[in-house]
Amino acid sequence: MRTTLWLAAGLFLAGPLAAEPYSEEDLAIARELRESALAGDGGYEIVAELTTDIGPRLAGSEADARAVEWAVALFEEMGFDRVWTEPATFPTWHRGLERTEVVSPAHHELVTLALGFSPATPKGGIEAEVVMFDDLAALEAADPAEVADRIVFIRNRMERTRTGAGYGRAVGARSVGSRVAAEKGALALVIRSIGTSNNRFAHTGMQRFDSDVRMLPAVAISNPDADLLERLMAGDEPVRIQVEVDAETVEAYTSQNVFAEITGSEMPEEIVAIGAHLDSWDVGTGAIDDGAGVAIVTEAARLIKALDRRPDRSIRIILFAAEEIGLWGGRAWANAREDEIERYQLVAESDFGAGRIYAISARVKDEAWPVIAAIQDELAPLGIEIGDRGGNGGPDFYPAAALGVAAVDLRQDGTEYFDYHHTVNDTLDKIEPDALAQNAAAYAVLAWLGAQAPMDFGSGETILAEEAQREASAD
Amino acid sequence: MRTTLWLAAGLFLAGPLAAEPYSEEDLAIARELRESALAGDGGYEIVAELTTDIGPRLAGSEADARAVEWAVALFEEMGFDRVWTEPATFPTWHRGLERTEVVSPAHHELVTLALGFSPATPKGGIEAEVVMFDDLAALEAADPAEVADRIVFIRNRMERTRTGAGYGRAVGARSVGSRVAAEKGALALVIRSIGTSNNRFAHTGMQRFDSDVRMLPAVAISNPDADLLERLMAGDEPVRIQVEVDAETVEAYTSQNVFAEITGSEMPEEIVAIGAHLDSWDVGTGAIDDGAGVAIVTEAARLIKALDRRPDRSIRIILFAAEEIGLWGGRAWANAREDEIERYQLVAESDFGAGRIYAISARVKDEAWPVIAAIQDELAPLGIEIGDRGGNGGPDFYPAAALGVAAVDLRQDGTEYFDYHHTVNDTLDKIEPDALAQNAAAYAVLAWLGAQAPMDFGSGETILAEEAQREASAD
Ligand SMILES: [Zn+2]
Ligand SMILES: [Zn+2]
Ligand SMILES: [Zn+2]
Ligand SMILES: [Zn+2]
Structure with a gap:
């Protein structure tokens, strides 16, 4: 207007x-x-x-x-x-090791990049059951009891547009997902890459960073890996994954x-x-x-x-x-x-x-x-x-x-x-x-x-x- | 006919x-x-x-x-x-670690996959100057003096066709490149991936395997990485790379x-x-x-x-x-x-x-x-x-x-x-x-x-x- x-x-x-x-x-x-x-x-x-x-x-x-x-x-x-x-x-x-592995009900190594300013996990990584959300808003609305002691997976997929407007609509999962998940007691954050390609590349990028806000270890997995994780989540068995990040803030x-x-x-x-x-x-x-x-x-x-x-x-x-x-x-x-x-x-x-x-x-x-x-x-x-x-x-x-x-x-x-x-x-x-x-x-x-x-x-x-x-x- | x-x-x-x-x-x-x-x-x-x-x-x-x-x-x-x-x-x-790094005149980590039945390198890898060949035939025709103590890079690019015929024409570099390079005294083999995509994926595959023929540590690098290596080779300075493979034949x-x-x-x-x-x-x-x-x-x-x-x-x-x-x-x-x-x-x-x-x-x-x-x-x-x-x-x-x-x-x-x-x-x-x-x-x-x-x-x-x-x- x-x-x-x-x-x-x-x-x-x-x-x-x-x-x-x-x-x-x-x-x-x-x-x-x-x-x-x-x-x-x-x-x-x-x-x-x-x-x-x-x-x-x-x-x-x-x-x-x-x-x-x-x-x-x-x-x-x-x-x-x-x-x-x-x-x-x-x-x-500085990025170091980064690893996301599904450990049950099947074993998969997912193509992963840590997100900017992700803290490190303990050596050997964090293992927990996955709780999946459609997008950042769904995570924000979630009962902390659903989230506590789990690894949060936000599955929103970026939409392809000429202007790039799809990026802005999807990127909140990356920029503040970790702090929102942290507040609700989660152990780590995994997001679907904020990118439009179905090629198996993970997409890194910045998270909003304040040294006084607690952030979780946070990674992005490629679109095909996110699809795989969704298929596993659709099954009857709980899905457990390991996330390991070795990175350093200077x-x-x-x-x-x-x-x-x-x-x-x-x-x-x-x-x-x-x-x-x-x-x-x-x-x-x-x-x-x-x-x-x-x-x-x-x-x-x-x-x-x-x-x-x-x-x-x-x-x-x-x-x-x-x-x-x-x-x-x-x-x-x-x-x-x-x-x-x-x-x-x-x-x-x-x-x-x-x-x-x-x-x-x-x-x-x-x-x-x-x-x-x-x-x-x-x-x-x-x-x-x-x-x-x-x-x-x-x-x-x-x-x-x-x-x-x-x-x-x-x-x-x-x-x-x-x-x-x-x-x-x-x-x-x-x-x-x-x-x-x-x-x-x-x-x-x-x-x-x-x-x-x-x-x-x-x-x-x-x-x-x-x-x-x-x-x-x-x- | x-x-x-x-x-x-x-x-x-x-x-x-x-x-x-x-x-x-x-x-x-x-x-x-x-x-x-x-x-x-x-x-x-x-x-x-x-x-x-x-x-x-x-x-x-x-x-x-x-x-x-x-x-x-x-x-x-x-x-x-x-x-x-x-x-x-x-x-x-079994595949283990695999790594190709350009160490001079610039530093680059190249997207790499070891080829099937590649032997391992010593820990820390092999470092040497690169000698580049247009294809397997050029390597076969090369004077061993050009090749000895170097890492061979075969740059042939697979052609896209409906029938896949381009694969057969390019794949010799992978199936027998290592043994040909070994005969001429090379230290390792790097090939351009036998694949048609410009996405940054390396392409693995089988090498002809006889337990009595000496093979070199052998890796494929993605098409964009092969392009990069070619650009470096076009410069005035010698190009040195490290190849490291940790793999095991059972x-x-x-x-x-x-x-x-x-x-x-x-x-x-x-x-x-x-x-x-x-x-x-x-x-x-x-x-x-x-x-x-x-x-x-x-x-x-x-x-x-x-x-x-x-x-x-x-x-x-x-x-x-x-x-x-x-x-x-x-x-x-x-x-x-x-x-x-x-x-x-x-x-x-x-x-x-x-x-x-x-x-x-x-x-x-x-x-x-x-x-x-x-x-x-x-x-x-x-x-x-x-x-x-x-x-x-x-x-x-x-x-x-x-x-x-x-x-x-x-x-x-x-x-x-x-x-x-x-x-x-x-x-x-x-x-x-x-x-x-x-x-x-x-x-x-x-x-x-x-x-x-x-x-x-x-x-x-x-x-x-x-x-x-x-x-x-x-x-
Ligand atoms: Zn930019
Ligand atoms: Zn950027
Ligand atoms: Zn097949
Ligand atoms: Zn096959």
Whole structure:
């Protein structure tokens, strides 16, 4: 309802300004960028190198440090005007052994990954009878007597959608299942993987982590293994399983957000920031999550850098640290910019794989929406439609949202993203080079036209004030 | 060339007999069987039970023994006229740890499965520089100086085809790669998995095994990991890997072929034998290989048993032991039948997954080919065409081939079979219930009409004599 209202407002405001926000020269350059990105394979080379020379790079691991070095060296080699890092400090976690075995009425080893920040079990594991719930809500509603001294199995299956909305609906089982089960006296948590593939991969990911809340050892099993467990549960005999996790939480590690800048010629203090996260889960090689994003934004900036002129505003690449385990790089970035968020013309992160972009959404001041529409005109040949006014810029920019940052979402087709995401199967071959090039083209056009825009997009007080007004009139 | 000749001969001979080999009643029953199989889900229930209650069942394992008990109990419960077992003794092998790690120029853990009968490495593994070959032929042609003291990597990729022919072309790297590499002084063998999927699963399988030939520790890595290794090999730096295998070969274990019989009313000593293998690899749950086959032939026989009349000839189910590790059940079966192979009207094994059957091929005496054509008429509504005269009955009947056994191949679509075969991903969800029912329908029609045929199909001397004559005239 609210979305529709503001869309209508946007269309109305589009009248006086939509005609010519950009010069012919700026548009010609946008088209040139688009065509060079589509014709090249620079993005694919970047993600091939990251996944081959570095591989998986869990925040806080030795490979994380090597990835930071790799990114700095790459940006320096590309000749950006400034390359630097900024620290981000966070608790981290190391995976060890993880094992789920059905011990009766039949014996099965289930394909398993521990969930982020799972505590360890005693050596040898925990063995108990399984109690199964349809979803988190069913567990929340359960009588503790049903749950106590058992291992909880939440069986909800993620639904496949283009937007990835199925993830949000299913992921609660992972993010808070362990603490809910702990409150009711359970011994461990097993969830059906929050993923769409029937291939036998378990799907890891973050749990909401507060050091003062008790969590249980928690694992995900693959979809076929969850099917098997359901079939066993449908039988007459009680099902007993063993869960063993040997993992370790480490109090504090400092990694780095990595930056590169093309300094603007006219308004160098105003910044278009395009980002991705450099860390990955420790399984797979972090190709679609988020090597693809690293490749997309780096290739987009590289193409702009290669122009024979500078953008009016500055353009920055930000490769965030420690996204997977709690948006720590994004938090550090936002914290350091509390007093200067107005300098950010727009922010946009690529962190949804390598599927084609199909729409542009944006969180900008009302007056700037026609400029977004003009940018979309240049994205249309890439198959990109106008979206809604609701962008948040991507996960690493969530912490900046409260500061009112102007944000653009280039929405990717996520139909297959959750087949690979957070599994050992997230490898380079899952990236379609043409789709990756389409993404780089879109980010190049966005960053360029964002930097050349005839007005600011309202980061900070302007956007917050407009949003507050909408809230008030919607009440 | 030869195939074409015999096809022509078959068509010629078809003239006088093709009209009416079967009575209207026999044909009506064939149609009834076909329709009941398509309407039911008995086959799916069988494979669901086998994969859920027993799971993986490597020949010689404790689960293998449980699978034999399960099959005997199932056949007895189904009320077949006779249920029995016959021993098969074989060397077997147990998988332990298996690990392939790239140690330089980058660190990667590769998804790995040891190959059947791989010897163990020393504890801690073997580390050496990799030498890469395009295929087995390139390794065979290599100068031993290139190979000595290195780890051989054979990179050939299996091609996807409906018939599975790509498997035969690629599998030499697995079956004899280790012994060829050993002769040239290599330390270990790594192969690209002989499978068609880009999902990150390694593919295990048998190596040719003679206790007097030296073999190297040998592993398969998944297709994405083989891609990664190729990318590393394309760099400037030497690539060093570690291979560790902890596995054990066991001299002799005795398992059982499991039989069930519907005793024929007119010619009980003549037998239609439909089979599958009960063992599986130790990864996955042996759903498509060969739980599907077990389900297909059992459901087909169950439907015939449920008729209110007996077939003229006897129909037997044979669930073979130890197919995966060397056709041991098939060998034991053939050895015990050297002097009575003429009693086998036809043999047919289902061991190519659960894809739909698209053709019927047969190795029968010339005079019987029109009867095969008449059977195909009843299979045509299932989408099954007439194939060539070249059936071998399936892997467990290979050892009987030298005895001249009459054999039928119901050829399945294998386009996706090698995506799952011999991987941890061979699980129940990979079976499409409708396709499984089509298979059961075809086996029911085949077994029934085979048992009612107006003539024998020539097992033994007749087939061998005709084949010898063809050989002679083809020279
Ligand atoms: Zn991500
Ligand atoms: Zn992620
Ligand atoms: Zn098989
Ligand atoms: Zn097999």
